[in-house]
């Protein structure tokens with residue numbers, strides 16, 4: 796499964812226009828980096844689960860943007876529009892240059908067939924955990940406000956966990972900054988309800 800070329804182009808335009816609308820220093824350089832030195836605009840969002848096909852990561856980022864706005868509105872929680880865009884569209888930059896296609900073999904009606912699957916790169920060039928890797932890439936170009944950093948860092952919720960303090964801090968941060976909890980939920984809604992898994 797993949798998106799038609801026109802749909803990919805439309806998603807890419809929406810993504811770039813939103814990022815530019817933040818007016819952040821360094822955002823054009825970050826976009827140029829994504830376009831010329833990464834596979835962001837064609838990467839999948841996962842290997843076996845949600846949006847595991849070309850363009851999946853791009854669409855996932857826009858889905859999270861939409862769902863995050865819905866969650867903030869539903870709960871009457873405030874966040875600056877530029878921060879919503881930065882968090883949603885950049886939270887999974889860790890998945891750039893991270894998935895590779897591999898050949899596998901299977902027997903169909905007694906005959907071996909080769910098919911392609913996505914798998915994780917064995918030695919990523921930035922050997923940091925998921926959220927930290929995204930933050931590291933973003934910060935090479937654009938500075939993050941404190942709430943944006945918290946939102947991206949804790950976006951995996953209870954499935955993150957990068958040291959022994961993580962779970963306690965997550966509870967504290969979710970209580971103090973409800974944006975972080977709503978972002979985690981928006982990411983889950985996007986992955987589980989809005990996105991498909993290709994066979």
Ligand SMILES: [Fe+2]
Pocket residue numbers: 886887925950951
């Ligand atoms: Fe993520």
Ligand SMILES: [Fe+2]
Pocket residue numbers: 855859886887982
């Ligand atoms: Fe995500």
